[in-house]
Amino acid sequence: MYTNSINSFLSHINKLSCNALEVCISAAKEYGVNIYLIGGIVRDLLLEKELKDIDITVEGNAIEFAKFLESKKNCKIIAVQENLKTAKVRIHDCIDIDFASTREEKYLSPGVMPEAYNFGCDLSKDVKRRDFTINTLAIKLNEPGEYNIIDYFGGLQDLNDCKIRILHPKSFSDDPSRIIRAIKFKKRLDFEYETNTYTLMQNYLKQINQSIPLERIKHELCSYFSMNKNNLYKELINTNAYKLITDNPVIKIEESNICKIKKYISLSKKEQWFIYIIFLLVNCSSIPQRLNLDSKQKKIIQETKEMLEAEKTFDNFEIYKLFKDKNNLSLLAYYVLTTDENLIKFIEELKDIQVLTTGHDLIALGLKPSEYFNKIFDKILKEKIFNGIKTKNEELEFVKSLL
Ligand code: CTP
Numbered sequence: 001m002y003t004n005s006i007n008s009f010l011s012h013i014n015k016l017s018c019n020a021l022e023v024c025i026s027a028a029k030e031y032g033v034n035i036y037l038i039g040g041i042v043r044d045l046l047l048e049k050e051l052k053d054i055d056i057t058v059e060g061n062a063i064e065f066a067k068f069l070e071s072k073k074n075c076k077i078i079a080v081q082e083n084l085k086t087a088k089v090r091i092h093d094c095i096d097i098d099f100a101s102t103r104e105e106k107y108l109s110p111g112v113m114p115e116a117y118n119f120g121c122d123l124s125k126d127v128k129r130r131d132f133t134i135n136t137l138a139i140k141l142n143e144p145g146e147y148n149i150i151d152y153f154g155g156l157q158d159l160n161d162c163k164i165r166i167l168h169p170k171s172f173s174d175d176p177s178r179i180i181r182a183i184k185f186k187k188r189l190d191f192e193y194e195t196n197t198y199t200l201m202q203n204y205l206k207q208i209n210q211s212i213p214l215e216r217i218k219h220e221l222c223s224y225f226s227m228n229k230n231n232l233y234k235e236l237i238n239t240n241a242y243k244l245i246t247d248n249p250v251i252k253i254e255e256s257n258i259c260k261i262k263k264y265i266s267l268s269k270k271e272q273w274f275i276y277i278i279f280l281l282v283n284c285s286s287i288p289q290r291l292n293l294d295s296k297q298k299k300i301i302q303e304t305k306e307m308l309e310a311e312k313t314f315d316n317f318e319i320y321k322l323f324k325d326k327n328n329l330s331l332l333a334y335y336v337l338t339t340d341e342n343l344i345k346f347i348e349e350l351k352d353i354q355v356l357t358t359g360h361d362l363i364a365l366g367l368k369p370s371e372y373f374n375k376i377f378d379k380i381l382k383e384k385i386f387n388g389i390k391t392k393n394e395e396l397e398f399v400k401s402l403l
Helices: 003-007 015-031 040-046 062-070 123-129 155-161 177-189 195-206 215-225 232-238 256-262 269-281 295-309 316-323 328-338 341-350 359-364 372-387 392-402
Strands: 035-038 054-058 075-081 086-091 095-101 104-106 115-117 138-140
Touching: 015 035, 015 054, 015 062, 015 086, 015 095, 035 040, 035 123, 040 054, 040 138, 040 155, 054 062, 062 075, 062 086, 062 095, 104 123, 177 195, 177 215, 177 232, 215 232, 215 269, 232 269, 256 328, 269 295, 269 328, 295 328, 316 341, 316 372, 328 341, 359 372, 359 392, 372 392
Parallel strands: 054 095
Antiparallel strands: 035 054, 035 138, 075 086, 086 095, 104 115
């Protein structure tokens, strides 16, 4: 099934990347080191999916190889990470390639970054640190003629069978963020969990250690929820993967409501994951410290709670007050949880209404600054909402009539 795509694999990569790879291949031959495409790029190449980043694993020291590459025309090292012995090289001013040294890893405690050792080891050792069989496939680049798939764990069979399979029983307890990666690949590739992998996932989630750090899990959630796929939240709930974040019973939502409200409120791709964090946490009495949310994110959750607790109203002034100055994420989450049409009314009819009169204007009219100012501003607002006054002059005339 894959022979054709392997033999012509360079033709699946755009011309510029292809030229850049040829530069790497010829440098590796000259330098005398084996280099491999490995992980996501091989998986996606075989599945004929769009290719994202180009990652090359060097069976040796990737930084030294990058330096050798830099001695060639049009190659520039743009980043180096000494501790992991990785380097990023820009080729022909436009193609960035990440080079990693082969390495082994051991987990000193669950959820934290593993300790790397034995840099430059055989590829057969490097692949053992990876998450799923479908991510262990490699293509040796400096092989003359044909490109063959190197497959130590039966990843090709799993790719054929559309299965997500971990490499060893401790995989999820070593790195629980792999649970989110599993659901990510399931949804992204439309694959299934291999039975034993699913059982191990469930076993881990049943006796989950609620003190594991959440940094890596947050990173994976962000990547998961930025996918353009249906029922992402449902998968998180149905697989119990949400338990990585909270052991509170979670709210179910109708995901189609997200599409409905997105016609009115747009979010950047970066913000998107946080709506789901709101759904997970809006019912919790306190936000888990481990999530390390910043004050803006905490405020968004608090704001959403307050809107949910507010009494239902049919008064446009109250509607305005409820939704004005709220973060888009809070508004979006609120709508999905309530489908309150008042929010649509606010967006369509009320949100641009603004009091133009300032405190200085009131002082100029002879008033002394006091709490009464806020009452006046509210009265102006009501007048704008209910009686349609628009200009600042009309507002000032109205204030004078009050005095
Ligand atoms: N990996 C892992 N465990 C993790 C994260 C990554 O074992 N928690 C391994 C996987 O084998 C993966 C490789 O590191 O193939 C590179 O990680 P990343 O770039 O995140 O994975 P991709 O498979 O390329 O994912 P994506 O397509 O989303 O970029």
